Amino acid sequence: xxxxxxxxxxxxxxxxxxxxxxxxxxxxxxxxxxxxxxxxxxxxxxxxxxxxxxxxxxxxxxxxxxxxxxxxxxxxxxxxxxxxxxxxxxxxxxxxxxxxxxxxxxxxxxxxx
Amino acid sequence: xxxxxxxxxxxxxxxxxxxxxxxxxxxxxxxxxxxxxxxxxxxxxxxxxxxxxxxxxxxxxxxxxxxxxxxxxxxxxxxxxxxxxxxxxxxxxxxxxxxxxxxxxxxxxxxxxxx
Numbered sequence: 266x267x268x269x270x271x272x273x274x275x276x277x278x279x280x281x282x283x284x285x286x287x288x289x290x291x292x293x294x295x296x297x298x299x300x301x302x303x304x305x306x307x308x309x310x311x312x313x314x315x316x317x318x319x320x321x322x323x324x325x326x327x328x329x330x331x332x333x334x335x336x337x338x339x340x341x342x343x344x345x346x347x348x349x350x351x352x353x354x355x356x357x358x359x360x361x362x363x364x365x366x367x368x369x370x371x372x373x374x375x376x377x378x
Numbered sequence: 379x380x381x382x383x384x385x386x387x388x389x390x391x392x393x394x395x396x397x398x399x400x401x402x403x404x405x406x407x408x409x410x411x412x413x414x415x416x417x418x419x420x421x422x423x424x425x426x427x428x429x430x431x432x433x434x435x436x437x438x439x440x441x442x443x444x445x446x447x448x449x450x451x452x453x454x455x456x457x458x459x460x461x462x463x464x465x466x467x468x469x470x471x472x473x474x475x476x477x478x479x480x481x482x483x484x485x486x487x488x489x490x491x492x493x
Contacts, residue, residue: 298481307382307471307484308422353421362435364410364475366482368421 271354271369277377278344286372287338288354296357297330297337298366303350311352312339341374349374381405382474384485391462391492398458399488401472407452408474412482413445416469428455462492 269288278284288297296315300308312323314330314337321328327340337356341348354369361367381404391397401411409430414422426447427435434447446458455474459466469489473482 300484305469305487305489307384307473307487310481310483313479313481363427364480364482365412365424365427370421373419 269354269356269367269369271372273372274370275373275375277375278348279377280345282344284341284344284348284374285338286352286354287336288356288369289336290356290367291335292358292360293334294356294367295334295359297328298355298357299326299328299337299339300353300355301350302353302371308353344374346376349376380476380479380483382472382483382485384470384472384488386488387486388489389491391490393463393492394461396458396460397462397490398456399470399472399490401455401457401474401485403453403474403476403483406474406476406478408455408476409452410475411449411455412473412475413447413455413457414471414473416471416487422471425457459490462490464492466490467492 269290271288298313299311302308312321312328317334318332319330325342351371351373353371355366383402385400411428413425416422424437425440428447428449430449430452436442449455469487471487473484
């Protein structure tokens with residue numbers, strides 16, 4: 266099915282660094298969600314965004330719903346080792362039936378050796 | 379709140395047998411649940427939408443006779459992989475929608491290995 270374009274695909278972090286990832290879509294979304302998935306587990310909802318331009322924080326996480334409604338970004342400030350995992354963006358199109366989501370390909374966050 | 383469980387967490391079965399996976403919303407009622415599969419290092423792929431009391435809606439390319447879905451109550455949906463083959467080996471994840479937030483909360487996933 267359709268996927269959102271999520272970048273970067275992977276990144277290495279050093280403790281204390283800020284990290285950023287984003288998602289873009291060719292179509293308009295009315296909801297943007299960010300999930301984190303640890304190995305062997307299901308995704309956990311981090312932040313939900315419902316309005317264009319909305320900026321929402323959850324602890325060290327900040328996400329924004331793009332003005333064009335076709336993109337969103339997630340920032341993690343002062344990263345710590347437990348931030349390692351895979352982050353997925355997900356969007357709900359205005360044309361989506363029911364509560365269906367479209368997922369990005371994921372950003373794999375790894376610790377610098 | 380919004381806790382979703384799956385059982386079993388891991389299952390190994392022989393080729394040709396059937397396997398049932400349960401998805402339960404523990405502290406809320408979910409009229410809609412979703413089933414996804416995820417291959418290693420890939421994103422989640424929606425298989426079907428499960429609605430309580432009605433037939434599931436399958437995504438294009440997903441065989442409804444192979445992946446049987448039953449949403450018998452507001453807290454339980456089951457996925458049965460029939461006549462499993464090695465290529466069905468994957469990580470199966472369910473999600474449930476809360477009426478309060480109208481968002482999907484995911485279960486911990488089930489690792490299926492078909493030998």
